[in-house]
Amino acid sequence: MPALQPAGKENRAAGPGGASPGKCYPVKSCSRFGGERFDGPVTSLLPGQARYTRRGRRPGDGGRPLFLECGRLYRPGHMLGDFRVVMLENGTRVHLMPTDRFRTLTVRAYLQHRLEPGTHTEIALVTRLVGRGCRRWPTAQALARHLDSLYGTAAGSGVGKNGMVQLAYFHMEMPAEAYLPAGASVTGPALATLGQLMTAPLIHDDAFPQDVVAQEASYLARDIRGLINDRTRYSVLRCTEEMCRNGPQGLSELGRLEDLENQDPRKLYRRYRELLDHGPMDVFAVGPMPAGTGELLLTTFDFPRHPLPVEAGAVPPRPASGVRQVVEELDIGQARLCLGLRYGIPPGHPDHYALLMYDGILGGFPHSKLFMHIRELAGFSYDVWSFVYTALGFQYVVAGVSPDHHRQVIDIIEEQRRQLAQGEVSGHELESTRAALVGRARAVRDSPARMIGASYAGLLNGRIDSPEEQVAFLHEVKLDDVVRVAQSVELDTVYLLAPGGGGTSAPADPS
Structure with missing residues (x-):
């Protein structure tokens, strides 16, 4: 999606009563308060991002005026995913999603x-x-x-x-x-x-x-x-x-x-x-927002703060010693197997959606390779699936297995990864995964909590796409893109939570 663009020399913001995307309105100067005065209601700030401050009262109505500082105005219509963003003077970002689809404001x-x-x-x-x-x-x-x-x-x-x-x-x-x-x-x-x-x-x-x-x-x-x-x-x-x-x-x-x-x-x-x-603070609001709700939200979180950036740090590299194998024993009946893999695709990389397709084909859905081969054909596991953790660049494959079959399950997982890296993917697997990911992207809007969680995760990971943008990107992914991603994934750790009472051993061969 395009980055937020400052309004520049025009010094414009959304006009009273809201604004249509891409349309700009002039802002009156108010040098008395050292900023630029905006005479429209707070809800008209929602189509774009602006800096909000409180410096005195608006004459005649007893309410607080809004001031947009020079150089901090953004054109209406620019959004972060589904959310319209207002930047408070204290550094807090307020993400607003006015909608009447829900009966609660979250x-x-x-x-x-x-x-x-x-x-x-x-x-x-x-x-x-x-x-x-x-x-x-x-x-x-x-x-x-x-x-x-x-x-x-x-x-x-x-x-x-x-x-x-x-x-x-x-x-x-x-x-x-x-x-x-x-x-x-x-x-x-x-x-x-x-x-x-x-x-x-x-x-x-x-x-x-x-x-x-x-x-x-x-x-x-x-x-x-x-x-x-x-x-x-x-x-x-x-x-x-x-x-x-x-x-x-x-x-x-x-x-x-x-x-x-x-x-x-x-x-x-x-x-x-x-x-x-x-x-650093981000506030999200999803739900019905009648007149005055926007100003209530902004004033609630407009208290003195001085946020400092949080360094994400680097992920420890894969050890040169090869795959690490760990067995931990616990008084349980069924073993839990977890394979930890690394992929070389940082957050926000163009191959992000090819990565999602790769993970979905391997183990993300009931039609995926691991589910079909481990559960349906071999009968070694009741549940098996994979997922990616974008923030660290990790993929996990998790399965509940019989203690007698975990070695066979590991072999099947590795064989299916090898086939995927060689392009052995059927048209049904490719298109079923694409359809499932499209449905997942669209389903985010069914829940305020999911909308907030997805948007904030994207913000932290450096990529925020609306459901429509996600669908478009998914339709652009080709089999060659999936194969390229599959070839970059490396097995790092095999962890087995096994029945018993002997504690943890590492390294060990879980065979």
């Missing part, structure tokens, strides 16, 4: 922090502490009662990761006012609640309450221990740890159990202030 705010040992546990813990209450609603029960009074508005917080970036997020989902009783107002109070959760956490003497820290630390420890109950997720996590032994990319976003001992409430609050003040 708002999610992301903060970034470098994924590092030790601090990643603190980030996971403070996100929980902030999300459970604030000064006005100091307990989880008080917050829940308040949200219930807002017609069942839901709020929450959590952590994730993208490569070497740890993500803390806070979200709010509120019913659209068009479906509430006449005169009911929920958007303003709900957004104010989200703002208070983030900016006014419950603290005493610049520290989180000790009893609250202890309670949330115990909950976080429970979740960390519970990772092993999801065998597939645990296998992928352990495989990533082995592939990134010399880097932090294999760290879990939830942190480590040993880091939870003796957490300092004062240090935790300093960590949160650092995250809020300096972490």
